Amino acid sequence: MSVEASPMAIPVSADRTRRGSLRLRLPKVSRSVLLSTLTVAVLLAGWAIVTERGWANELFLPKPQAVWAAFVKTMTKGYQGATLLQHLGASLYRILTAFTLACLIGIPLGVLMGVSRNARALLNPLIEFYRPLPPLGLYTLLVMWLGIGESSKLSLLFLAGLPGIVISTIQAVTSVDPVYVRAAQSLGATRRHLLFHVYLPAAGPLILAGMRISLGFTYTVLVAAEIVAASAGIGWMIWDAAKFLLSDVVIMGLIVLGLTGVVLDLMMRAIAKLLMPWA
Amino acid sequence: MTKRLIATLAFATLALTAAVRAEDKPAKVTVGYLNLVNAQLVTKHLGLLAKEMPGVDIKYVKIGGGGDMLRAIAGNDVDFGGLGNPPTAIGATRALPIKGILVINMLDYVESMVVRADKNITSLRDLKGKTVAAPFGSTTHYLLLQALKDEGVDPASMKILDLAPSDIAAAWLRGDIDAAWLWEPNLGKAVKNGGKILVTSGEMAKRGYPTWDIGVVMNAFAEKYPSYVDRFIKAECEGIEFWLKNPEKTAEIIAEELSLPIEDAERMMKGTGMIPCSQQLTEEYLGTSAKKGKFVDTLVATADFLVKQERLPKLLPRADFEAFIQPAYLEKATGR
Numbered sequence: 385m386s387v388e389a390s391p392m393a394i395p396v397s398a399d400r401t402r403r404g405s406l407r408l409r410l411p412k413v414s415r416s417v418l419l420s421t422l423t424v425a426v427l428l429a430g431w432a433i434v435t436e437r438g439w440a441n442e443l444f445l446p447k448p449q450a451v452w453a454a455f456v457k458t459m460t461k462g463y464q465g466a467t468l469l470q471h472l473g474a475s476l477y478r479i480l481t482a483f484t485l486a487c488l489i490g491i492p493l494g495v496l497m498g499v500s501r502n503a504r505a506l507l508n509p510l511i512e513f514y515r516p517l518p519p520l521g522l523y524t525l526l527v528m529w530l531g532i533g534e535s536s537k538l539s540l541l542f543l544a545g546l547p548g549i550v551i552s553t554i555q556a557v558t559s560v561d562p563v564y565v566r567a568a569q570s571l572g573a574t575r576r577h578l579l580f581h582v583y584l585p586a587a588g589p590l591i592l593a594g595m596r597i598s599l600g601f602t603y604t605v606l607v608a609a610e611i612v613a614a615s616a617g618i619g620w621m622i623w624d625a626a627k628f629l630l631s632d633v634v635i636m637g638l639i640v641l642g643l644t645g646v647v648l649d650l651m652m653r654a655i656a657k658l659l660m661p662w663a
Numbered sequence: 664m665t666k667r668l669i670a671t672l673a674f675a676t677l678a679l680t681a682a683v684r685a686e687d688k689p690a691k692v693t694v695g696y697l698n699l700v701n702a703q704l705v706t707k708h709l710g711l712l713a714k715e716m717p718g719v720d721i722k723y724v725k726i727g728g729g730g731d732m733l734r735a736i737a738g739n740d741v742d743f744g745g746l747g748n749p750p751t752a753i754g755a756t757r758a759l760p761i762k763g764i765l766v767i768n769m770l771d772y773v774e775s776m777v778v779r780a781d782k783n784i785t786s787l788r789d790l791k792g793k794t795v796a797a798p799f800g801s802t803t804h805y806l807l808l809q810a811l812k813d814e815g816v817d818p819a820s821m822k823i824l825d826l827a828p829s830d831i832a833a834a835w836l837r838g839d840i841d842a843a844w845l846w847e848p849n850l851g852k853a854v855k856n857g858g859k860i861l862v863t864s865g866e867m868a869k870r871g872y873p874t875w876d877i878g879v880v881m882n883a884f885a886e887k888y889p890s891y892v893d894r895f896i897k898a899e900c901e902g903i904e905f906w907l908k909n910p911e912k913t914a915e916i917i918a919e920e921l922s923l924p925i926e927d928a929e930r931m932m933k934g935t936g937m938i939p940c941s942q943q944l945t946e947e948y949l950g951t952s953a954k955k956g957k958f959v960d961t962l963v964a965t966a967d968f969l970v971k972q973e974r975l976p977k978l979l980p981r982a983d984f985e986a987f988i989q990p991a992y993l994e995k996a997t998g999r
Contacts, residue, residue, distance in 0.1 A: 443757055443759070527834075528837070531837050532837075612826065613825065614824075614825070615824060627729075627733065628730075628800060
């Protein structure tokens with residue numbers, strides 16, 4: 385499979401055009417906010433109606449009030465020895481550490497593979513091979529190698545996040561207009577200049593899009609990572625509550641997890657706007 | 664358009680119901696069995712269920728522990744299952760559509776707490792500051808907390824980790840944990856690699872905390888195919904009889920099913936209490952339909968404990984646990 389044909393490029397360009405129009409026509413923003421609110425409201429109303437009417441077994445779909453009560457209780461009294469914020473803190477620490485490591489290693493690796501054909505040929509087999517491996521299969525091995533502590537959890541999250549960043553960075557670097565490079569070179573740019581003043585600024589927006597996708601991948605393996613020998617973390621809380629059929633805690637945990645994901649994504653976009661106003 | 668759709672749906676429902684009425688034989692029976700040492704392995708190995716249910720596709724699914732079994736039941740993935748008393752108390756409290764119909768086994772030293780021999784742990788008090796593992800929600804997790812409470816040891820003074828038995832064995836070999844309460848066949852792996860037994864589940868039973876596994880059937884299956892519940896019980900009872908009468912052959916079967924040396928299989932078998940079906944209807948176990956036995960007491964005590972651990976929202980009245988235990992099928996199968 386060629387890197388250029390990677391499916392990761394699709395959401396990226398769509399997102400860029402959307403953000404472009406976002407700045408120009410303000411009224412459209414409030415309209416899309418309105419529509420988004422409508423979606424959430426309809427979903428909540430549907431949930432309330434279905435549970436109030438007794439159409440759903442409460443074991444599988446508890447009432448919104450029950451989920452709220454679980455939220456309040458976990459915030460104040462905690463779930464199995466840790467409050468919701470402590471669980472959230474444990475999970476966010478794992479996610480952000482692993483994600484930062486994935487960026488620190490993935491972006492330089494991607495730039496290298498994007499600029500040098502030889503590097504790409506050398507490293508591509510590794511990335512392409514482990515990328516589709518199911519995380520749980522990988523995890524068994526990580527636990528055997530690294531033990532049941534934090535290092536195996538962080539490694540799993542790291543490995544889940546890495547390929548997304550590498551692949552979109554390669555994609556971003558290879559799609560930099562060669563005219564920019566030649567223009568800079570004709571003005572006497574060194575390799576260092578090329579990297580920091582041509583490749584990175586031009587590829588920045590696409591790399592950022594890759595980082596956002598990669599953060600999503602890190603999130604998807606959180607529960608898997610916290611199944612083995614954790615005693616705190618949102619993923620562990622969801623898993624543990626499921627064992628005791630506490631579906632209100634499970635749903636509450638999923639909502640909290642989803643919301644933190646949205647907030648982190650918004651933060652990344654805000655940082656990007658500050659760093660790359662040209663995007 | 665909508666009317667036609669409703670009419671079609673109604674017709675389809677009618678046709679389906681009619682089909683079910685006429686059909687008193689299930690196409691497929693799924694048995695979820697726990698990864699333990701008991702006579703269910705014999706029944707499975709000898710194909711006794713297939714003999715009782717000719718023409719039915721029988722599927723055995725191995726399930727790692729009580730938590731997973733509860734999920735399988737909640738997801739309607741099995742027709743018959745097996746549960747230890749803590750998951751049973753959870754399932755009954757959360758109104759899972761199941762009934763307890765058979766004693767699968769009583770747990771003696773087939774479940775034990777193993778500690779690292781070189782760590783100088785001679786009592787539960789020595790566990791302070793150590794790392795202890797148990798599969799949360801299972802019989803052993805329940806006994807661990809119960810034992811700590813009886814000794815007055817604060818569970819917060821040690822690190823208690825939730826690990827599946829197979830993961831405990833792996834973590835033990837790596838030296839990540841100092842103690843664990845789990846069951847065979849993985850218990851033996853820990854004992855062989857620098858472990859010694861500190862407490863057995865049998866000792867806890869003598870202290871008033873018996874643990875056992877009970878065979879359960881999905882309510883919907885039992886209503887639709889009551890005679891097949893009888894057949895299931897008959898097959899399992901035959902397996903138990905075989906276990907009690909042919910210990911040598913049983914050891915061979917267990918050794919083969921779990922890929923163990925024969926001596927290990929023999930030792931594990933002795934740590935498991937198999938109760939002949941005729942005795943299961945006594946006061947000590949299920950009791951009779953008229954007067955339910957001590958299993959109800961254990962369930963109430965277990966549920967009460969789990970409520971205090973904040974694992975269950977509230978303690979149900981005793982009658983609900985009595986309703987869960989259904990000796991009627993066993994009474995019919997043993998001709999009482």
